[in-house]
Amino acid sequence: MADxxxxxxxxxxxxxxxxxxLFSSVxxxxxxxxxxxxxxxxxxxxxxxxxxxxxxxxxxxxxxxDLEKIYIGVRGKVYDVSSGRRFYGPSGPxxxxxxxxxxxxxxxxxxxxxxxxxxxxxxxxxxxxxxADWTSLKNWEGMFQGKYPVVxxxxxxxxxxxxxxxxxxxD
Amino acid sequence: xxxxxxxxxxxxxxxxxxxxxxxxxxxxISPSFLERQSSVGPTRKQGESTAYRSVDVPHGxxxxxxxxxxxxxxxxxxxxxxxxxxxxxxxSDTPDSSTxxxxxxxxxGVQLSIGRINHLIHIISSKLEKLTQSDxxxxxxxxxxxxxxxxxxxxxxxxxxxxxxxNSLPKQPVEDLDLIIVDKAHYQKVLSLGFSKVIVIGDxxxxxxxxxxxxxxxxxxxxxxxxxxxxxxxEEYMDFNNQPYTEINxxxxxxxxxxxxxxxxxxxxxxxxxDFSWSESDSLLIGVSSMIDxxxxxxxxxxxxxxxxxxxxxxxxxxxxxxxxxxxxxxxATILAIxxxxxxxxxxxTSVSLFKKFEINRAEYFNSLGFFTTIGKxxxxxxxxxxxxxxxxxxxxxxxxxxxxxxxxxxIIREKYSxxxxxxxxxxxxxxxxxxxxEKFNGFSxxxxxxxSNALELKLKKKSDDDNTGELYARxxxxxxxxxxxxxxxxxxxxxxxRGKFAKDGCFYEYK
Numbered sequence: 001m002a003d004x005x006x007x008x009x010x011x012x013x014x015x016x017x018x019x020x021x022l023f024s025s026v027x028x029x030x031x032x033x034x035x036x037x038x039x040x041x042x043x044x045x046x047x048x049x050x051x052x053x054x055x056x057x058x059x060x061x062x063x064x065x066d067l068e069k070i071y072i073g074v075r076g077k078v079y080d081v082s083s084g085r086r087f088y089g090p091s092g093p094x095x096x097x098x099x100x101x102x103x104x105x106x107x108x109x110x111x112x113x114x115x116x117x118x119x120x121x122x123x124x125x126x127x128x129x130x131x132a133d134w135t136s137l138k139n140w141e142g143m144f145q146g147k148y149p150v151v152x153x154x155x156x157x158x159x160x161x162x163x164x165x166x167x168x169x170x171d
Numbered sequence: 172x173x174x175x176x177x178x179x180x181x182x183x184x185x186x187x188x189x190x191x192x193x194x195x196x197x198x199x200i201s202p203s204f205l206e207r208q209s210s211v212g213p214t215r216k217q218g219e220s221t222a223y224r225s226v227d228v229p230h231g232x233x234x235x236x237x238x239x240x241x242x243x244x245x246x247x248x249x250x251x252x253x254x255x256x257x258x259x260x261x262x263s264d265t266p267d268s269s270t271x272x273x274x275x276x277x278x279x280g281v282q283l284s285i286g287r288i289n290h291l292i293h294i295i296s297s298k299l300e301k302l303t304q305s306d307x308x309x310x311x312x313x314x315x316x317x318x319x320x321x322x323x324x325x326x327x328x329x330x331x332x333x334x335x336x337x338n339s340l341p342k343q344p345v346e347d348l349d350l351i352i353v354d355k356a357h358y359q360k361v362l363s364l365g366f367s368k369v370i371v372i373g374d375x376x377x378x379x380x381x382x383x384x385x386x387x388x389x390x391x392x393x394x395x396x397x398x399x400x401x402x403x404x405x406e407e408y409m410d411f412n413n414q415p416y417t418e419i420n421x422x423x424x425x426x427x428x429x430x431x432x433x434x435x436x437x438x439x440x441x442x443x444x445x446d447f448s449w450s451e452s453d454s455l456l457i458g459v460s461s462m463i464d465x466x467x468x469x470x471x472x473x474x475x476x477x478x479x480x481x482x483x484x485x486x487x488x489x490x491x492x493x494x495x496x497x498x499x500x501x502x503x504a505t506i507l508a509i510x511x512x513x514x515x516x517x518x519x520x521t522s523v524s525l526f527k528k529f530e531i532n533r534a535e536y537f538n539s540l541g542f543f544t545t546i547g548k549x550x551x552x553x554x555x556x557x558x559x560x561x562x563x564x565x566x567x568x569x570x571x572x573x574x575x576x577x578x579x580x581x582x583i584i585r586e587k588y589s590x591x592x593x594x595x596x597x598x599x600x601x602x603x604x605x606x607x608x609x610e611k612f613n614g615f616s617x618x619x620x621x622x623x624s625n626a627l628e629l630k631l632k633k634k635s636d637d638d639n640t641g642e643l644y645a646r647x648x649x650x651x652x653x654x655x656x657x658x659x660x661x662x663x664x665x666x667x668x669x670r671g672k673f674a675k676d677g678c679f680y681e682y683k
Contacts, residue, residue, distance in 0.1 A: 006176045013183065026539040026573060028608040031617060048221035049214045050636075080213065149213040165217065 052152045053163045054078050056101060059154060060119040063099030064089040073101035073154040075126075075137065079144050080151045101154055104129075107137035123156055198541045200602035208600060208622045209677025212630075220631035220641060223673055225622045227442050235438040235625040236430065236648050238480070242405055250411045250429045251476075252402045254436070255289075255328035258479040262286045262398040273479060276487045277317040278459070285479075286396030291388060292325035293397070298387045299330055302350055302368060307417075309351035311337040311361060314468050315459055315490050317390045318372045318383045322352060323472065327432075331412040338420045338465045338590065340364070345419070352383060418651070420465055420590045425651040425658065427593055434648035435594025436476050438625035447557055447582065447601060449481035449506065456500055458491040458509035465590035467491075467510065470561050473594045474508040497521045502552040508559040511567045511585070518578045521549050534577035541604045545580035555581035557601070562587045566618040566681070569607045576604075587620045589667050591658065593649045596629075596667060597621045597679055613639075615682040620671070622678055624649065629679065630664065631672065640682050643669040 054071070059078060062071035070082045070089060081088045081098075088098045094111050105115040107129050117124050129137070155163060195201075210229035212221035228234050237248020262272045262285050276282040283291070299308060308326060312319040326334040335345055340360055351366045355373030358380060362369060372383045384390070416427040440449060449455075455478045460467035471488065478486040489500055491513040501507065501517065509517075523531070527549065534547025558581045560567070567575075576583050582602065586595035599621035610617045623629040626649040631641030644664040652659070659665045671681040 003173075003176060006179055009183065010179070021533070024536050026535050026570065026606050028539070028570075029605045031607040031610060031612060048212055051214050051216045151214050 049080060049149070049151045051150070051165070053155045053160055053165045054152050055155060055157050055160045056117070056119040056121070056123060057157070059101070060099040064095075066099075070098045071151060072097045072099070073103065074106065074141050074144055075103050076154050077150050078152040078154050079148040081144075081148050083148065103137060106140040107133035109136055123154060194542075199543050199604065200541065200600070202541065205600065205603065205605060206676050209673065211677070212628075215630075218633050218635055220633070220673060222628045222630045222646075223623060223677065223679070224628045225442070225625050226677070228625045234627065234647050235434055235441060237433040238437045239441065240404070240408075247408060248430065248437070249433045250408060251327045251415060251432055252411060253404055253408065253433075254476055254480045255324075256400060256402055256404050258285055258482060259289060259398055259400050260482070262289065262396070273482055274485045275320075276485065277320065278315040278488055278490050278493070279317065281317050281390060281392060283317070283390075283392065283394075284396060286398055287392070287394050288321065288324065289400065290395050290397040291321055291390065292329050293399070294388045295321060295325040296330040299325070299332060299350075302370075302386070305347050305349050306331070306412075307333045307335050307345065307348040309335045309337060309345065309348050309366070311340065311351060311353045311357055311463070312372060313354060313459070313461055313463050314471055315461060315488070316354065316372045318352070318387075319354075320471075320475070320488065321390065327415055333412065333414055333417055335417045335419065335424075336468070338418060338463055338468070339422070345417075345424070418465065418590060423653060423658065425591050425653045427651045431593040431649050431651060432476065434626040435473060435592075435624070436480060438627075438649065439473065439594055439598075440477055440481065442598075442625050443557075444601065449477060449483055451482050451484060453481070453483040453505045453556075454485040454487070454503055455483045455506045455508065456487045456489065456504035458494055458507075458513050459488060460510065461490050461492050466561060466563075466588035469588045469590065469593065470508060470559075470586070470595075474559070495520060497550045497553060502550060502554075505554060506557045506559070507555055507579075507581075508561070510561040510563050512563055512565060514558065514560050514575055514583075515567055515571060518549065518575055521578075523549050531574070531577050534580075535573050538577050538604055539573050539606045541602070543582070543602075543604070544577075547577035548580035549578045553580060555579050557581060558583045560585045562618075562620060566616075566683075568610050569605065569619060573604070573606050585619075585621060587669070589645070589669075591651050591653065591665050591667070592624075592627070592645060593651065594626070595624050596627065596645055598624060599678070612682075617671075618681045618683070620669075620679045620681050623647075632664075632666075640670055640672045643667045643671060643679065 059071055059073060061067050062069050064070040064085060069080060070085060071078050072081055072088065086092055087094050089095060096111055096113055096116055097105060100116045101124055103126055104124050105111055108115050160166065208226055209223045210226050211223060212230050215221040224230060238253060239246045240249040240253055258273060272285040274282055274284055275288060310319060310322060314320060323334055326332050335348055349367040351361055352370045352372060353361045355371055355375055358369060358371045358375060362379060369380050370383050370386055371380050374382060411429055413428050414426050415429065418425045455474065457471055457474045459471050475486060487500060491510060494513055494517055496517050531547035534544050537544045558579060560583050562585050572583060584601050585599040587597040589596045597620040599619065627645050627647030630644050632644055633641035645667055646664045650665050669681055671679055673679050
């Protein structure tokens with residue numbers, strides 16, 4: 001009896017293998033699934049950040065607390081420093097920079113609040129910086145350019161009103 | 172239950188348990204890798220996609236910029252002269268010496284060693300110096316003649332002159348260009364264009380022109396072999412003509428630089444898995460279109476430079492018109508670089524037995540699953556390890572590519588060329604085996620073109636964010652420089668004239 005069962009099992013297995021090896025047609029991938037936008041996986045739902053203009057008021061939301069992402073302004077550009085959350089995030093050593101224009105602080109190598117302008121103040125034109133301050137600022141900027149993505153420009157409220165790159169995020 | 176039955180059952184259960192591991196070991200590549208072939212940038216502009224790069228050179232790491240030539244502990248990107256310096260290694264002054272160096276066989280059957288070519292390109296360079304004071308030499312050719320190829324090598328490796336390659340007849344001569352070298356078939360059209368010197372490749376009975384053989388050098392197989400090359404790689408690597416090549420398409424100039432070439436060659440060769448690297452034991456067959464086709468020329472120059480740098484044993488340049496089936500030329504090659512239409516033609520026109528058709532059919536099944544097999548090889552003499560298929564405008568479907576892979580018993584890398592980029596813009600993964608079920612979507616024919624070359628990044632520009640597809644743009648080391656504002660924008664993105672989209676797998680799919 002056991003032999004018969006064994007033979008039956010073997011016949012089934014061998015038939016299945018031979019069927020696949022000898023008669024199966026080419027395996028295909030559904031192109032619609034590959035191409036179609038609907039049915040995105042969780043990874044694809046993380047859309048790249050759209051590069052746009054930010055006012056200091058809008059930028060202030062990106063402090064890692066009000067909004068999860070952390071942006072800082074350096075010489076008119078806005079950098080997404082979210083990957084450096086341990087530095088710029090809440091309770092990080094440079095957290096004062098989060099959501100602000102950090103240009104003067106980086107130039108002066110100071111992380112104190114007095115070198116950071118509030119969102120309701122005009123954008124710092126940095127006109128009084130010394131040569132040493134500029135060197136320091138440019139070094140920092142080089143580091144930011146190599147490490148963090150630029151997500152937009154920091155513009156005044158007036159410039160923002162005529163901008164073609166207005167942000168979609170509520171301020 | 173007898174001992175025999177027990178053993179058989181244990182073996183069966185073991186086999187079933189081990190089956191997933193056996194499958195994983197037999198597969199060319201993990202399916203998850205093919206599902207994520209591009210590095211996707213973190214930001215994008217409105218109306219555009221983010222920048223896509225090959226996963227080999229992800230965002231945060233530099234694109235491949237050159238040949239990575241080592242000087243002590245330092246790496247440098249190299250220049251075209253480095254390629255010739257490497258190709259010449261081991262070359263002897265004795266013509267018939269059996270030292271290992273590359274042989275180049277041209278379409279007309281002429282076969283020259285690297286030593287002889289070295290001697291010829293030095294003669295060409297010195298003759299050109301006497302013939303014109305200009306820094307530029309024009310050429311209008313299909314690149315099937317030895318003269319056109321040797322002239323290119325001379326400008327790249329010896330002469331400091333820029334080669335201006337016309338892909339269509341110019342309306343008027345280019346500034347500072349008084350000498351043009353032209354194929355016999357086209358010389359009469361060039362005569363009226365005002366070039367002060369016209370040199371014809373081939374014999375013509377016309378007192379107004381001189382032939383290449385008369386005025387420069389006859390290409391003879393009995394010519395002297397020479398290994399003399401004055402370039403010192405460790406000292407003179409910054410001493411070169413930075414703009415060795417210009418292409419003219421539709422009357423617009425695109426300039427290419429030393430880095431355009433070395434980055435394209437480096438990106439192409441360094442991205443291959445070790446088992447598929449080009450080596451001295453390889454033989455390369457390059458199919459060239461007999462039409463004056465910028466992409467075919469681009470592919471020829473790229474493949475030729477790759478072959479010289481890798482010191483392959485033989486490079487054969489052959490007109491695609493003459494490649495009708497799997498003949499001796501194809502059988503002798505281990506690396507084949509050819510257009511997709513010709514590849515399809517030579518395979519489909521090779522007659523096979525009924526049993527071989529069955530074997531091909533089974534190979535197609537296994538290959539489509541990612542278990543590469545050579546049982547379907549249509550000729551026992553074939554020993555191809557790698558096939559580069561130049562994707563033309565009449566695209567081959569993924570199902571046809573699966574048949575080609577099975578029939579040739581070789582991996583196929585599909586490449587898309589453009590006249591504004593040296594080397595391929597897009598390439599498929601060497602282990603790409605997926606067959607798309609139906610290559611139609613929303614009324615468009617869809618074709619997989621692959622991911623960006625390692626020397627480039629790509630993005631789409633769309634009419635609006637809601638658009639599903641967009642125009643493909645490229646930026647990187649191998650991109651040529653045209654006219655600002657027309658050929659490239661403020662951020663150096665160049666329009667490639669291809670419409671499509673990047674899919675979830677990171678590959679670009681062309682919509683037609």
